[in-house]
Amino acid sequence: DDAKLEQLKQQGFARVAIANEPPYTAVAADGKVSGAAPDVAREIFKRLGVNDIVASISEYGAMIPGLQAGRFDVVTAGLFMKPERCAAVAYSEPVLCDAEAMLVKKGNPKGFKSYEDIAKDTSATVGAPGGGTEEKLALNAGVPRDRVIVVPDGQSGLKMVQDGRIDAYSLPVLSINDLIKKANDPNLEVIAPVQGAPVYCDGAAFKKGDEALRDAYDVELAKMKKSGEFAKIIEPYGFSAKAAMSTTREKLCAAK
Amino acid sequence: MGPLMEWDWNFVREIMPTLIQGVKITILATVLGSVLAAIVGLAIALARRSPNRAVARSVGWFAEFIRGTPLLVQLYFIFYVLPDIGILLPPLVAGVIGLGLHYGTYTAEVYRAGIDNVPRGQWEAAKACNLGGRHTWTHVILPQAIPPMIPALANYFIAMFKETPLLSAITVLELMNQAKSVANTYYRYIEPMTLVGAFFLVISLCSVVLLRWLEHRYGRIER
Amino acid sequence: MTQWSGYLDLILQGALVTIELTLMGSVLALVMAFLAGMGRVSRFFVVRALATAYIEFFRGTSIFVQLFWAYFVLPFAGLSLTPLQAGVLALGLNVGAYAAEVVRGAILSIGREQYEACTALNLGRWQGMRHVILPQALLVMLPTFGNNAIELLKATSVVSLISLADLTFQAQVVRSQTGSTLMPFVSVLVIYFALALILSWGVRSLERRMAQGVDGVRI
Amino acid sequence: MPAPIIKVDAITKSFGTFKVLDGLSMQVMPREKLALIGPSGSGKTTILRILMTLERIDGGHIQIDGEQLYHMERNGQLLPADERHLAKMRQKIGMVFQLFNLFPHKSVIDNVTLAPMLTKGVSRTAAEKRAMELLDMVGMADKARSMPAQLSGGQKQRVAIARALALQPRIMLFDEVTSALDPELVEEVLNVLWRLCSETDMTMLLVTHEMGFAHDFADRVLFFDRGKIVEEGKPDEIFRHPKQERTQSFLKKIIAAGHRV
Amino acid sequence: MPAPIIKVDAITKSFGTFKVLDGLSMQVMPREKLALIGPSGSGKTTILRILMTLERIDGGHIQIDGEQLYHMERNGQLLPADERHLAKMRQKIGMVFQLFNLFPHKSVIDNVTLAPMLTKGVSRTAAEKRAMELLDMVGMADKARSMPAQLSGGQKQRVAIARALALQPRIMLFDEVTSALDPELVEEVLNVLWRLCSETDMTMLLVTHEMGFAHDFADRVLFFDRGKIVEEGKPDEIFRHPKQERTQSFLKKIIAAGHRV
Numbered sequence A: 001d002d003a004k005l006e007q008l009k010q011q012g013f014a015r016v017a018i019a020n021e022p023p024y025t026a027v028a029a030d031g032k033v034s035g036a037a038p039d040v041a042r043e044i045f046k047r048l049g050v051n052d053i054v055a056s057i058s059e060y061g062a063m064i065p066g067l068q069a070g071r072f073d074v075v076t077a078g079l080f081m082k083p084e085r086c087a088a089v090a091y092s093e094p095v096l097c098d099a100e101a102m103l104v105k106k107g108n109p110k111g112f113k114s115y116e117d118i119a120k121d122t123s124a125t126v127g128a129p130g131g132g133t134e135e136k137l138a139l140n141a142g143v144p145r146d147r148v149i150v151v152p153d154g155q156s157g158l159k160m161v162q163d164g165r166i167d168a169y170s171l172p173v174l175s176i177n178d179l180i181k182k183a184n185d186p187n188l189e190v191i192a193p194v195q196g197a198p199v200y201c202d203g204a205a206f207k208k209g210d211e212a213l214r215d216a217y218d219v220e221l222a223k224m225k226k227s228g229e230f231a232k233i234i235e236p237y238g239f240s241a242k243a244a245m246s247t248t249r250e251k252l253c254a255a256k
Numbered sequence B: 001m002g003p004l005m006e007w008d009w010n011f012v013r014e015i016m017p018t019l020i021q022g023v024k025i026t027i028l029a030t031v032l033g034s035v036l037a038a039i040v041g042l043a044i045a046l047a048r049r050s051p052n053r054a055v056a057r058s059v060g061w062f063a064e065f066i067r068g069t070p071l072l073v074q075l076y077f078i079f080y081v082l083p084d085i086g087i088l089l090p091p092l093v094a095g096v097i098g099l100g101l102h103y104g105t106y107t108a109e110v111y112r113a114g115i116d117n118v119p120r121g122q123w124e125a126a127k128a129c130n131l132g133g134r135h136t137w138t139h140v141i142l143p144q145a146i147p148p149m150i151p152a153l154a155n156y157f158i159a160m161f162k163e164t165p166l167l168s169a170i171t172v173l174e175l176m177n178q179a180k181s182v183a184n185t186y187y188r189y190i191e192p193m194t195l196v197g198a199f200f201l202v203i204s205l206c207s208v209v210l211l212r213w214l215e216h217r218y219g220r221i222e223r
Numbered sequence C: 001m002t003q004w005s006g007y008l009d010l011i012l013q014g015a016l017v018t019i020e021l022t023l024m025g026s027v028l029a030l031v032m033a034f035l036a037g038m039g040r041v042s043r044f045f046v047v048r049a050l051a052t053a054y055i056e057f058f059r060g061t062s063i064f065v066q067l068f069w070a071y072f073v074l075p076f077a078g079l080s081l082t083p084l085q086a087g088v089l090a091l092g093l094n095v096g097a098y099a100a101e102v103v104r105g106a107i108l109s110i111g112r113e114q115y116e117a118c119t120a121l122n123l124g125r126w127q128g129m130r131h132v133i134l135p136q137a138l139l140v141m142l143p144t145f146g147n148n149a150i151e152l153l154k155a156t157s158v159v160s161l162i163s164l165a166d167l168t169f170q171a172q173v174v175r176s177q178t179g180s181t182l183m184p185f186v187s188v189l190v191i192y193f194a195l196a197l198i199l200s201w202g203v204r205s206l207e208r209r210m211a212q213g214v215d216g217v218r219i
Numbered sequence D, E: 001m002p003a004p005i006i007k008v009d010a011i012t013k014s015f016g017t018f019k020v021l022d023g024l025s026m027q028v029m030p031r032e033k034l035a036l037i038g039p040s041g042s043g044k045t046t047i048l049r050i051l052m053t054l055e056r057i058d059g060g061h062i063q064i065d066g067e068q069l070y071h072m073e074r075n076g077q078l079l080p081a082d083e084r085h086l087a088k089m090r091q092k093i094g095m096v097f098q099l100f101n102l103f104p105h106k107s108v109i110d111n112v113t114l115a116p117m118l119t120k121g122v123s124r125t126a127a128e129k130r131a132m133e134l135l136d137m138v139g140m141a142d143k144a145r146s147m148p149a150q151l152s153g154g155q156k157q158r159v160a161i162a163r164a165l166a167l168q169p170r171i172m173l174f175d176e177v178t179s180a181l182d183p184e185l186v187e188e189v190l191n192v193l194w195r196l197c198s199e200t201d202m203t204m205l206l207v208t209h210e211m212g213f214a215h216d217f218a219d220r221v222l223f224f225d226r227g228k229i230v231e232e233g234k235p236d237e238i239f240r241h242p243k244q245e246r247t248q249s250f251l252k253k254i255i256a257a258g259h260r261v
């Protein structure tokens, strides 16, 4: 019945887009793809009869166009569900949930608690991934465009805070935690969660038109959530299974 | 068909001001980078002619190295590695320095060719007229060497213009970065990217006309 | 430090992709350079116009936009290329446009007297081109071709836009995995420079071989 | 009287606004040796280049061997010649340039064999055999494998002559083939031309500043000035008893400068 | 007898492995007019370029006006000359090149005034006055505001002579100043040199292929072959009664080629 799934079974693998932003997605020293999102996808596809996933690392901005151009079959990269995105792609049920955090210098010298605090301090700058959730949150909170710095990747953001180029760097909590763990820099501090920022969840994103495959995916995801296997995969990475199970795609896509 | 293929003029109108903001930064970076490249190039070209072999050699290798490695990696290096040794540059400054240094190694070749193209007879005539080193350079060699270089120099400055999108890697909000930001916000890639292409094409077609004129005006010297 | 060797491996894999792109891109660029460069000096208006349009378009728009079109937009026209194919296509066509101007310049740099000697010996246009003009022009082109090849090598550093894991991209991966910025960048700079040196050395020895007997005093 | 092999009829030629030739007419008989002399800029090179079809004419007609050079007859109409017609006509004409114009990337023998092999389909062995005969005739057989850059000026000039001869044209045009050479080399090249005169039945047009040579070599001398033939006649008439004032003053200066005429 | 103004003592000069000059010695007296003749490649241009310090010598000594050219005396020792010493010595010498080497970006008068203004600190008005006199002398006063590209070859050559004269050197070197010109222009340039001979007291060295001119112009003729002086003497001796076989054969060929000697 599902032509797309049949096709994937036949070729034996599904092509997924990832971002190389641990712990959501990661590439190990041997080149192997890991991270919570691909691990979940790998397991579900196996249950669907597709033996493996092949990951290509992509910029966040190129993911949705790539999906639409048929470059990937699914995006599993911590791409948070939001109404506009829900209009552009077909999301699965929630997988990874996370709140927003900010990375600042030790002692939080400017006393940030929320994006509004940054807006109020006319000399403060905040870094965020281009086109990401954090950029939009900061802009919506009233931080002017020229004080929201588009940073290409996490490592660069960390370096820019260290060097004092930006006052805060904003990413999901777990991503920031991972960054600071690797950097092992006692002069940095994490503010989590950012006050007033909602908790977001991602899902596997399929191309519009592949809803049948998405539905099959959802069925397996639900089974895994129930059996506790889901929690076993994502909790070692620091994600909360409960958070994902307490909300739905419907709610997240309708928000605001 | 996804939304990607549906061209939306309203959307174009909406994002135009943002993109124009980016064009301004792009032009600023190009102009400053060109000025720096023109100066750095002359310095390298003269250093490579230095009678001090050690200076000539090491500048030569340095220039080869810069010329042989990608600007993108150099920009990363200037922006993210230099702070470790205490050099903290604002993004635009780092970008201009990167562009200026990188293209300086190209313009150095142009200067060298221009100087080499002044016939040997002119150096000899200057000697036979008993002109000193400085006078030979300022009155005989450079006035003949520089006009034919102008088109080639302009060519590199236009190429530099097209490489400014690399500056997005070091958080400069130039045209390409603005376009990406717009694209990521609205999940529409085709309009901003095509507009970027159109901007570049229009500006470089204009510059082709300018180049042809420069070539015509300065390209050759009548002997 | 076992981890390091793993990451170095990753970088070397990236270098392989870069080399692949450079070689295949150069071949395409060379073909396009000769087609378009000779098209520019053609007698036929249509050929000239086509060649000019190709050259000005690919020199005029930035390589980023071309990559984007080759990878994300061509599939809608029914042509779905692998990332490697798209990368080679965009890089080859882009650098080919620049090299075409080199071909044209070199052909025009051969003195009028050589063309006249061909006429006086009653050689046809193509015969003169093939046996007299091109062999001499090739020698003029070679050094600039070497520079073009190095430019192509360097341009490969932008292909991560279309999810190709080249040298620069792998450096970024290593950087985000290890948190170290210095080491991955220094090592890729060294690798790029080594590749560039190999390219220019290759072109120079080719030049030397071809120049044999032709150089020296010319009246 | 046989028909002229070259018939130039009232041709005009301008470069931009500068009129180089203005209604020039002349005739050359088969096997005739013609010397073209005159001051610099008078149009001597231009007329040779026109005959070799390196320049187009603006008006007038040229017939080579009874056939129109720059025009073709089609259905009784005279049309401007196309490239095919010009190529056909060029087979009858060869030219040796002042600055040799050898192909620098080809050896001496390849310079000579290239055109016969490509345009006449002569086999390599036949072409090389003929080339060696010609190189022998100009005294260059031992340099057959050298590259042009390894030759002196006089040697280059002789190779250029052999190359032009290889196509066996009916008409040969020589443009100041000696002016870049020193006196000893001039001597070498002139010797070759003398032998050519006696051994072949080609028609030859020669532009030169060497009055002595023009005198000894030519059947007839044309004195050019400002794109016009000012005077023509047998060498003895022109050099000993020039009628026109312009010719007299030109020759007087040359004699003053130390040349034998 | 006065001291020689140029004293060349056993100089050697090689290009790579090729020895151009091998132990050449010669002397030139003040106000002497010397003609250097000989076959192509014999080293005539090289010796002029060495005197103009455009080439360095490998061995031997040269004295100009009693001073070492390529060496300086310091504390009784002879050291290789530095650039300052060479610049000082160059003030005594001027050279006119075969290919003129005018500064193409400067007008005729600026070509002539440039060096006096820069090196001698002459004011612009004084320099221009003197330049106009010189240009008048070579018959080029009316072209003072032209650019070099607008001049014919003979006109360029005359400007080059004026430019060299403007520095009032004691010694003037002329390298085949006529070989690129047609016979009428040769005449023009030679006239200028004749006037120079009679009006100034410069020492002149002239390389030429014009044997007739060498004969009339020179006080003494040197015949070069392979970097050696084969024969020297008064023009009449050399041209009428050459003693050496090499000189005889050279002159014979030139006469055969139609030149008066």
Ligand SMILES: Nc1ncnc2c1ncn2[C@@H]1O[C@H](COP(=O)(O)OP(=O)(O)OP(=O)(O)O)[C@@H](O)[C@H]1O
Binding pocket: D015, D016, D018, D020, D038, D039, D040, D041, D042, D043, D044, D045, D046, D047, E182
């Ligand atoms: N391509 C050209 N463009 C403009 N003027 C030209 C061109 N070719 C020749 N002329 C002019 O035409 C005139 C005749 O030139 P041509 O070369 O025929 O003279 P010539 O008699 O061969 O002189 P010379 O003895 O100096 O070689 C000259 O005044 C020259 O300046």
Ligand SMILES: Nc1ncnc2c1ncn2[C@@H]1O[C@H](COP(=O)(O)OP(=O)(O)OP(=O)(O)O)[C@@H](O)[C@H]1O
Binding pocket: D182, E015, E016, E018, E020, E038, E039, E040, E041, E042, E043, E044, E045, E046, E047
């Ligand atoms: N820069 C150089 N490199 C190598 N060989 C050179 C160089 N300059 C001159 N020669 C050689 O030195 C020899 C003497 O050259 P020179 O120019 O002095 O000859 P010349 O007597 O002036 O000849 P011509 O009458 O042809 O001008 C020639 O064989 C020439 O090939």
Ligand SMILES: [Mg+2]
Binding pocket: D044, D045, D046, D176
């Ligand atoms: Mg001529």
Ligand SMILES: [Mg+2]
Binding pocket: E044, E045, E046, E176
């Ligand atoms: Mg010489």
